[in-house]
Amino acid sequence: MAANFPRMxxxxxxxxxGDTTADEYAALPVPDSYRAVTxxxxxxxxxxxxxxxDKDPRETLHLDDVPVPExxxxxxxxxxxxxxxxxxxxxxxxxxxxxxxxxLERYGRLSPLSxxxxxxxxxxxxxxxxxxxxxxxxxxLWKAGDEVVAHCLSVELxxxxxxxxxxxxxxQRIWGFETNFGGLAELALVKSNQLMPKPAHLTxxxxxxxxxxxSTAYRQLVSRNGAGMKQGxxxxxxxxxxxxxxxxxxxALNGGAVPVCVVSNEEKxxxxxAMGAELxxxxxxxxxxxxxxxHTQDPxxxxxxxxxxxxxxxxxxxxxxxxxxxxxxxxASVYAARKGGxxxxxxxxxxxxxxxxxxxxxxxxxxxxxxxxxxxRESWEANRLIAKGMIxxxxxxxxxxxxxxxxxLDVHRNAHQGKVGVLCLAPEEGLGVRxxxxxxxxxxxxxxxxxx
Numbered sequence: 001m002a003a004n005f006p007r008m009x010x011x012x013x014x015x016x017x018g019d020t021t022a023d024e025y026a027a028l029p030v031p032d033s034y035r036a037v038t039x040x041x042x043x044x045x046x047x048x049x050x051x052x053x054d055k056d057p058r059e060t061l062h063l064d065d066v067p068v069p070e071x072x073x074x075x076x077x078x079x080x081x082x083x084x085x086x087x088x089x090x091x092x093x094x095x096x097x098x099x100x101x102x103x104l105e106r107y108g109r110l111s112p113l114s115x116x117x118x119x120x121x122x123x124x125x126x127x128x129x130x131x132x133x134x135x136x137x138x139x140x141l142w143k144a145g146d147e148v149v150a151h152c153l154s155v156e157l158x159x160x161x162x163x164x165x166x167x168x169x170x171x172q173r174i175w176g177f178e179t180n181f182g183g184l185a186e187l188a189l190v191k192s193n194q195l196m197p198k199p200a201h202l203t204x205x206x207x208x209x210x211x212x213x214x215s216t217a218y219r220q221l222v223s224r225n226g227a228g229m230k231q232g233x234x235x236x237x238x239x240x241x242x243x244x245x246x247x248x249x250x251x252a253l254n255g256g257a258v259p260v261c262v263v264s265n266e267e268k269x270x271x272x273x274a275m276g277a278e279l280x281x282x283x284x285x286x287x288x289x290x291x292x293x294x295h296t297q298d299p300x301x302x303x304x305x306x307x308x309x310x311x312x313x314x315x316x317x318x319x320x321x322x323x324x325x326x327x328x329x330x331x332a333s334v335y336a337a338r339k340g341g342x343x344x345x346x347x348x349x350x351x352x353x354x355x356x357x358x359x360x361x362x363x364x365x366x367x368x369x370x371x372x373x374x375x376x377r378e379s380w381e382a383n384r385l386i387a388k389g390m391i392x393x394x395x396x397x398x399x400x401x402x403x404x405x406x407x408x409l410d411v412h413r414n415a416h417q418g419k420v421g422v423l424c425l426a427p428e429e430g431l432g433v434r435x436x437x438x439x440x441x442x443x444x445x446x447x448x449x450x451x452x
Contacts, residue, residue, distance in 0.1 A: 007031035008186050011079050012425045015131050018434075025145035030068060030077065030133055036185035037404045038064045038121040039092055044099045057093035057412055058405030066123060069181050069189050072113045076142055076192050077134040078150065080424040081204035081432060082398070083183040084127040086212045086243070087349055090412045092124050092177060093405075097352065100124075103178040110156070110171065117180040125184030126152035126176040129198050129208035129432070130425070139192040147198040147434070150190050151379035152212050154179050165225060166375040174373060183208070184404055186425055193376055199387040200435035201442060204426045209395040209419040210247065210386055215374035217247035218382035220346050221322060222255065225378070226371045227344040231256030233319040236309065236336060238329055240277065241268035243411075243419040244346075246394035246449070248322045249275050254390060260309055260318060268417060274448040279312040290332050297355060302335040309336060320344065327351030339364040346371045389442040392449040394418030398429050418450065 011028055014020040039060055047055040071077050092100045100122055108118025132146045142148070155162055155169040162169025176182025181189035198207045220226040221235070229235060235252045239245035240261030252259035253276050260279045261272040269280045288305055292298045309318060317338035323330065326348025333343050334356040343366065348354070361368070374382065385391040398421035399407040410416040423429065433439050439446075 008034065008425060011133070015079060015081065015425065016431065020145065022143050022145040025131065025133060028133065033065050033067050034186040035063055035401065036066045036123040037125065037401065038062050038066065038123050041101050041120040044095050044101065047094055052094065052096060055094035057090060057408035060093050061405040061408060063402055063404070064121065066121065068187060069116050071134055071136045071189070073137045074139060074192055075136040076132050076139060076190055076195060078128060078130045078148065078188050078190060079133050080128045080130040080183055080185055080188050081426040082129050082208040083125045083422045083424055084209040085407045085411045085420045085422065086126050087347065087411060088126055088174060088177040089124050089184065090408050092122065093408055100177060103173070104180055107173065107179060119180060123180055123182050123185050124176055125182035126174055127208050127211040128183035128188050129204050130188070135192065142192055142195050148195045149198050149207050149211055149383065150183065150188070150194045151196060151215050151374070151376070152176060153194065153373055153376065153379065154191055167372060184401070184422055184424070196380055196383045197387065199383070201389065201433060201438035202393065203430050204432035205398040205421040205423060205429055206393040206395050206446070207432065209393045209421050212373070213244045213419065214247045214386065214391065215379040215382045216346055217244055217251060219374035219378045220344050220371040221248050221251050221320070223378050226369060227320045227342050229255055229257050229320060233257040234260060234313050234316055235320045235322060236260045236262065236318040236333070237322045238262050238325050241271040241417055243394060244324055245322065246418050247391065249277055250391050253277065258313070260312060264414070271417060281308055281312070290328065297331045299357065302332045305332050306336050317341065325350045327354055330354040331356040334366065335360050337366050340366065342367045342369060344369040344371050389438055392442065392446050394449050395421050396450055397421065398423055
């Protein structure tokens with residue numbers, strides 16, 4: 001493994017120099033192979049018979065030497081300085097709810113070019129910050145040497161269905177999860193319309209961490225495609241200090257709404273307070289048991305939860321519930337939303353078969369909205385707010401590429417706060433700041449949101 005690193009040394013040195021020109025980047029030789037974190041197709045049944053909680057990503061996430069993929073039209077090859085862990089990497093590593101190789105096989109049947117993705121290994125990761133090395137035919141807005149971050153929406157846009165909202169494209173996929181050549185690697189292959197400018201005041205690892213979760217929170221909470229949050233709304237946010245919920249908390253505060261933050265311990269409550277949130281529920285202290293047993297929910301606990309919310313809000317129910325835990329909390333979420341309120345859901349980290357009492361939905365005119373990642377415009381707006389210092393990354397820790405398995409285990413066991421980063425070509429944390437003046441202006445906020 002380590003023998004491959006010198007092949008990337010010249011690229012890393014050029015990036016760290018900070019003054020390499022576009023022509024010099026374009027002249028850098030790209031090696032034939034690179035180090036990447038992968039799962040293996042022949043290990044799909046590795047955890048058979050184990051409960052989800054007992055599956056250990058460290059056993060199935062491998063650091064391999066893999067060939068550099070062919071660069072196609074409309075694509076870019078990016079040298080990855082840093083990446084981050086999302087829950088989709090955990091799902092991939094434990095082969096739940098299905099093996100991601102089924103996604104790669106299906107994508108491989110689409111065209112000769114997409115056949116590249118159907119391999120016996122899957123390079124994972126849906127975030128990156130880095131530098132463009134090469135662009136394919138038809139790419140005009142990006143060039144070698146551009147410092148970028150990438151959002152994870154991969155679309156073909158051959159169907160008319162995707163041209164109003166690209167998330168509705170029938171060939172919409174999440175890069176690094178439903179496609180190959182993801183960001184937990186020294187190099188990554190992306191479509192050029194995934195690229196966005198790297199926020200100049202952030203380090204490589206800070207810039208890499210918001211991509212997926214920031215865009216997801218923006219669409220889910222702010223966009224007209226999601227809840228369309230307005231000033232004064234009470235917003236219930238599950239996991240409000242986490243990688244996703246931490247951004248939802250910031251958007252609520254920035255947008256004039258009132259976040260009601262649900263967290264699992266006092267340390268996470270302090271992170272929410274540092275963001276500026278005042279209404280906080282520590283669910284561990286409250287001891288909610290929304291499920292009496294594996295098959296039966298307890299409406300009395302929903303009502304207790306609703307009463308606790310009203311005590312914080314001065315008697316008001318929440319206008320919006322920001323949902324992502326899924327099975328464990330969904331019944332309580334439907335109950336807690338006010339009459340005419342909205343439950344907007346983007347994930348199911350505790351289980352994707354939801355149960356709720358439909359009487360609380362239909363008789364109270366509530367809405368459930370499904371929200372999945374974000375389109376390019378929404379991702380661009382979310383990244384723009386990061387770049388302007390109006391929204392801050394919630395990175396709490398960064399692991400070296402060699403320890404990606406441990407980073408994924410932290411997320412799997414909810415032993416983390418905010419986002420967990422991964423250093424790829426970056427040799428250490430703290431590098432990559434290009435605008436020290438803006439950095440100085442927001443340093444204290446960045447540190448607060450990191451729990452420093």
